[in-house]
Amino acid sequence: MSETTNFIHEIIDGDLASGKRTEIVTRFPPEPNGYLHIGHAKAICLDFGTAMKYHGKCHLRFDDTNPTAEDVEYVDAIKDDVRWLGFDWGENLFWASSYFDKMYDYAIDLIKLGKAYVCDLSVEDFKAYRGVPTEPGKEPAGRQRTVEENLELFAQMKSGDFEDGAYVLRARIDMTSPNLHLRDPAIYRIKHAEHHTTGNTWCIYPMYDFAHCIEDSIEGITHSLCTLEFEVHRPLYNWILETLGATQPQQIEFARLNLTYTVMSKRKLLELVNEKLVNGWDDPRLPTLCGMRRRGYPAESIRNFCAEIGVTKTESVSDVALLEHHVRDILNENAPRRMAVLDPLKVVITNYDENLVETFELPNHPQKEEMGTRTVPFTREIFIERDDYLEDANRKYKRFTIGREVRLRGVYLATCNEAIKDAAGNIIELHCTIDPESKGGSAPDGRKVKGTIHWVSASEGVEASVNLYDRLFKEENPAAEDGDYKELLNPESLKTINGIVEPAAIAGAGTTYQFERIGYFCTDKNTTPETPILNRTAGLRDSWKG
RNA sequence: UGCCCGAUGGUGUAACGGUAGCACAGCAGACUCUGAAUCUGCUUGUCUAGGUUCAAAUCCUAGUCGGGCAACCA
DSSP states (O other), X not given: OOOOOOHHHHHHHHHHHHTSOSSOEEEEOOOSSSOOBHHHHHHHHHHHHHHHHTTOEEEEEEOOOOTTTOOHHHHHHHHHHHHXXXXXXXXXXXXXXXXXXXXXXXXXXXXXXXXXXXXXXXXXXXXXXXXXTTSOOOOOGGGGXXXXXXXXXXXXXXXXXXOTTSOEEEEOOOTTOSSGGGSSOEEEEEOOOOBXXXXXXXXXXXXXXXXXXXXXXXXXXXXXXXXXXXXXXXXHHHHHHHHHTOOOOEEEEEOOOOBTTSOOOHHHHHHHHHTTSSSSTTOTTSSBHHHXXXXXXXXXXXXXXXXXXXXXXXXXXXXXHHHHHHHHHHHHXXXXXXXXXXXXXXXXXXTSOTTOOEEEEEESOTTOGGGOEEEEEEOSEEEEEGGGBOTTOOTTOOSXXXXXXXXXXXXEEEEEEEEEEOTTSOEEEEEEEEOGGGTTSOOTTOOOOSOEEOOEETTTOEEEEXXXXXXXXXXXXXXXXXXXGGGGBOTTSEEEEEEEEOGGGOOOTTOEEEETTTEEEEEXXXXXXXXXXXXXXXXXXXXXXX
């Protein structure tokens, strides 16, 4: 990972230089209520990457303060994704829920300081008191309660004497503040719900604004990095810790990641999954980390992408082409080469023995000898790509046309002599001859051919189901368009076809190959030896404008 | 018509008062047993108007545009 810098690191540099901080502690605080996507990857890279850069620590903390939204199902998935991305929290795994006792005590401190009170207003009524941004709000009657009354009521809230919504604990700040978050925000609510770690111990739960700053403070977080929408929460974050006299981390906000041709909001992703518009959270078309993993995107390419887009406060939409560039960049280095034909056209080598199976040792990587070779069988009947033959080809077309000699990748020079057509005029078969002297792919007389095409033996090749993935949406920024974003789904985002692959392309789930001249393909988790399943990770760049 | 934040090529980002650079995308060419990779070249930018200064993308003022904020969500 290349060392990067950004405005946050400049702040940290300053804090270190001034002595305000002597060590750096960050945190990645997901709520376990959904799957991680590439937007989280940006945050993870920032949080963990910053800690690594400054030889500090990064905590993985589950921000589980709302039991009705959360589920253990997500906890393991989140851990898997963070690990897969390449980060290690070591001993530093934390839970907001493990601080519930301390948070309760802090709430009592606030009450004793006269800085919190129990409020019996309904949601609607409080809304009326809070007012609108352009005018000051009014003070709820609950503000007049004595400390003793508040202590008593809060204790009753905790012991389960009240229904959900009957009371709420509010910070007593300023009902006239131009920042609505400071108009006596709720900090504890009653929720008779079982929590996935604390069970039924609690029926009151702290709100984000109260909980998060305390979590950060308890853990000794020095820099609490979050996305831009929390900017207006920062005064409250600071107010709570100042009022409590607790140590103060610094909250710094950055712009969240947006990507072209996809959506990133949890709500929309959930809809796509629930309405079966995609096939689950790990559908390879989704921007979820599990989806990208299944698609075959290397974790390293996602890290490189995140490093390159940088961290700023400017709201932006990054081009998915940049992500794809990094995917190809890594895969070009690492993916062994294989041959596969996705749109087969049969070719008969008329001067080749029909019982012969010759084998060739072809390199796994053209530039990396150390990656070794694999064995590829060649026979009289092979398949080539249908668009590697063109009847009326001009001089720029480098593939088969009648009378033109091309190279069959790695084996022989071949000349196409005849195209066999059916009654409707469709080409169903090509008849070619090879030059036996050109075994290995080059002629002894040194003559050159312009084109090299890939092929697979008809009898030795293996049929595979191939998922051709494309962009999920037709529009660059579906979330920004008017109307229903689901209308903008790309109907061709998934095409499943049957292709023929060379025997050495059959591998276990997760293996990625480059099919030469086509693209990168990853073996799907549902693959079997009988019916191999391959996912197209990315196509190769194609500068041929034929 | 309240408060907060932001604005640099098509996209993302750098320049911290001193030559507007990098990457992706695009275009053109070289090379090539992948029309891939690699290599070379090219196109395109400081939101507007004032001000400060020898000098402004950078500092100041005003405006414009975009985003966020009025859950007992995070």
